Amino acid sequence: MNKLIIFCIFMILMGSLYIILTEPHSDDSIPTLYWVTDANPTRYQQIELFHDWLIQNKHTTPEGNAIVRIKLETGGIDNKKLIHGVSGVAGDLIDLSDIDQYQKLGILEDVTEQGKSLGFDIHQTFPSLKPSLYFNDKQYGYPCNVSIHSCWVNSETFAKLEMEAPPEKWDVETFEKIGKEFVLKANKEKERQEVFFMNKPSDWLLIPWLTTLIRSMGQSTFNETLTDSTLDQGAFAEALRLNLKWVEEDHLFPSSAEASSFNSEGGFGGSLMSLFLEGNYGMITTGRWVLVRLRDLEEPPRVSVSRYPFKYFENSVVMTRAACIYKGSKHKKLAALFLSFLASQTYNEQIVQCADALPSNPKYLHSNEFLKPIHFPNEWGAHEVPARSAQEISIAETKSPYISYSSIVKVIREADEKVQNHISEPVEAAKEANLAIREEIQRNLKHRPKLKKQFDKDKFRQNQINRMKENGEKIPTSLISNPFYKKYYNDKK
């Protein structure tokens, strides 16, 4: 027994020794920033670029080394952003797609002033992103990338059927008409349907898809002041119904059973991309990062891009993953340098080159490298579409201070799942979703007197708006907080 214990202690000591010896020795003269982000291999490349950029721009120590270095913090981030943030131990830079949610906790650093002096304020990015980057009129982040979801079309699939690639803009009827024609032609003489117009927008693609449809009917998920859900006002139910119809009646999208019967045929696990390449999908809904995979191919197909279909109000949802500075960080000034790097030419050119979403800074949307990349003539003409969408018709997501964005996403997804699985009718599902959001808002208000006060103020504003609407008056933008209505009322007049 004694020997065993001595052996164990010996092993533990040896292990500890190994750990101490291999501990990456930290040079205290150069501070380290932790960047909380996703586990994407290109992040390492971006870190190196940042390092070079620092040296180029003379942010160096007297010895000529870069003034700061960055390390990634990636594993399981969703679980710990919140708990680390509120406990004072989060990374110095945090990538967030829902700033308001985290700024509600008060854990982010206000960068409005630094943004102006270091050149990463709102004028250096897409104006429509303002609601996503600001909270109470203060800027809290700068985009790492910007995404516009569109339909990416494999023109060769259409050419084979002697059809023209779909137009840049189309309303729901055109979408249906072209889709039906495509599906009919492509599946002629086939025992069962193997070719679909598009993959079914699901998971996280579902939200921009449904949001665009709802907005195109002149409605939103929330009312003008974000105090109440408006999911039961018809547009949401209609969007859900269309989604179901396009699966079951028009067979534009595969049903879940059909999707799964694409079993062993394709390489790469029969995944979305190979189905797209082999022509099982005429187009796929995705963002610009689809090109990352396409550019790896020896002979990438000719592609074009169409916007999401609309009912009558054209719009596009713009989303961003923004880098923010943690309030508890010890190196806030140095972290701000990173944000200004994100607005720089170096970084934006890298984004343009690696095709990972749109560059954060719209300045670089007009370069030839972006519009006509030399090595990829098959993409020429495609890039203008998302660029135009982002600049002309894009609106940020609608979020409410009274409910967490993740809850909204959950409710919307559940509603679609219920409809697709025939658990509820569209109208019913929309009503249930509306109720679920209302209940959650009430629950949030119950124990937060401050929030309740703000809510009452907003509610008052809402009543004002409602009265104006009844009287047919024009509603001043200053009263509205929902980014959709700001643009909608503005465009409508």
Add this chain to the structure above:
Amino acid sequence: MTKNKEFKNTLLGLAFLSPNILGFSIFTIFPLGFSLVMAFSNWDLSQHNIFHSNPIHWVFFDNFSALLSSNEFWKFFKNTLFFMLGIPVSIAGSLMAAILLNQDLKAPSKKIRNQLILGSLLILGIIVTIMTGLKASVISIFLSSIFTLILMGGLLGGSTLYRTLFYTPHFTAGVATFILWKKLYNPQSGPLTNFLQPVLDHVSIFIEFVGSENIGFLKYAAATLCFLSLSYGLKTILKMRKELELGNGSFAIAYFLSALPSYFIVKWSPDNPVSAVLQIILIGTLFYYFASFFKVSKPKTPIDDGIGKAIWIGFISMTAQFILIGLCNLFQNIPAIMQSPLSTPNWLTDYNWAKPSLMFMGFWASIGSNQMLLYLAALSNLSPELQEAAEIDGASKFQKFWNVTWPQLAPVTFFISIMAVIQGMQGGFEVAKTMTGGGPAGATTTLEYYIYDEGFASGRLAYASAISWVLFAMIFLLTLFNWRFGNRFIDE
């Protein structure tokens, strides 16, 4: 014992306890007490953190009343219970495995053993030759070789090899195997889909050949069988009650379990003459046995006599009926299903399939678990006299098991069920987190996952604490219940 000695012993005991109790107080007792107190407050990370210092105030039972009146909680509670339906199945599986392993597996003599090994090698050789001749795939030859290898290992080494192989899935269960199963369940390219799709294709062809309407007629057979299993179950328990094997309470439980499917039949079934007739027959049967229960003479027996058997009979009858109802429904809908060719479901992302898929994986991991080892131990301790006496009486294998073996296993079964219930009530987080994220539409969210969701994702710690303590209360009550009846169950 003198006061002095007692004092000394207390000090001594505490001294031995001190390292453990120190850590235990810091990392378990303190957090527990803290969360209990906080369950009565409005503690919310988004309001109370190092950057925001709003005062925390008491809301007393608000969290609990909000919880118990929220639909979500009950939905996830039902999910948890649904997952727990797998417990009896896995216990039965473990028991079967243990019984098989407990058989004499070593060859009676060296000669026979050698004969068998040679024989199996010979058969393998022939199979491989034929398969190669038939151009069968490498994998089938590979699998048959593995089969022979395991068989030989078993013949040589007795149960050890089997036991190891049975136990491995349980032993390795963790993130690694969850990711493995996620890949197995991949609806596009997973092996499960690859394997089942051709089978389903053949089934489609077969059904088309027979004609889906003709298959549809099988629903009458399923309905009849459903009725038979109900009346057989009820008849058995009534007989047992007459023969004083069951107490009134046990009878009621078994009756309730057997009758449960009928409730759902009435609730779910479509309005058509067939189901109406079935409903009337079922309800009639239920009433008949209910009435005859009052008619038979009922000598006094303890209320919970034979509760173990009662639960088993009830459960088996219930499961059989549910399966048959499912089949009936399936046959009913076959013409509609056959509109498009059959295909495998999206296992983990389909609302109706996600739970069964996870349960199937759970079953895989729990056949050869600690439960099996416990049963093995109990089986080897059975008294041989009783077995022999039963054999002399000419009891059939089943009778021997039911009347001799099963009662002797009662204490183990009791222990296993308590542990499984405790684990089942507070489980499901890791699996759901790594495989489904609690979805689709919350189908795989258990109460434990709900705690995570509220506490770590939304930051409503007070609410999450309240869920934990409600869960604790339920587990505590269940354990008490088990204890109360389980002790009687052991005394049987």
Add this chain to the structure above:
Amino acid sequence: MKRSKSQFVLNNLVLTLISLLLCLPFIWMILTSLKPLEDVGKAEWWPKIFLWSNYKTIFTTEHIHYGRWYFNSLFIAFCVTFLQVITSSLAAFGFSRIKWKWRDRIFLLYLATMMVPALILMIPNFQIMIEMGLIDSYLGLIIPASFSAFGTFLIRQFMMSIPKSFDEAAEIDGANSWQVFWQIILPLSRPGLITLTIFTFMGNYNSFFWPIVMLKSEHKYTLPIGLLFFESSQGQQTNLLMAAITMSVIPMILVFVCLQKHLVKGIQLGGVKG
């Protein structure tokens, strides 16, 4: 008892069949880990070419510190097991062999804590870790896991089953409590200690949520987090993922095969009496 030959052959066949079915996922895992990427989604299980280099790849891929994660997992599990077995057996001795006033009540408290979902303890514990400055450190994973109610319970059950006469005889010989514990009771509870060793080792080797919350640096990850990280960054490459999973499962199987005799005995003794 008569033993019929056919019965015996049948038993063996049935058991072999079930074993094979239970192992199928593992067989698929190993075969897939040897495939080239193009063949991963194919229905054919057998790899056309055996790509043993997949195993080398997972150890050499940039930013996947697989070897280091391996070491971390084993080291942390080892330390926790060592500490937990010591603290648990000490406490179990206090709970079983010495009679004192509050003993059974405190033990009941220990038992009751096992009924509360452990997830809720994590947030207060996390705050404690911050206070102690143990975020992103090995100690932060080792210390909280080193004290367990379950371990104490398990070993207590063993110690309860040792006849009283052993310690009495020793006490008459003039041994003090420590000697009774160290020289008599502990050696006698060996199956229990081994059982606990295996359970604790496995539990911590597989431990998943606490390390996710605690760790920040990539080189400190343990295997489960590493695997999740792998899945999220290179999850398309199923063959590499399967190789990684195979490698992470092997130590568990080895531990089981080596210690299974003791484990079986331990579970059986501990469980039936518990």
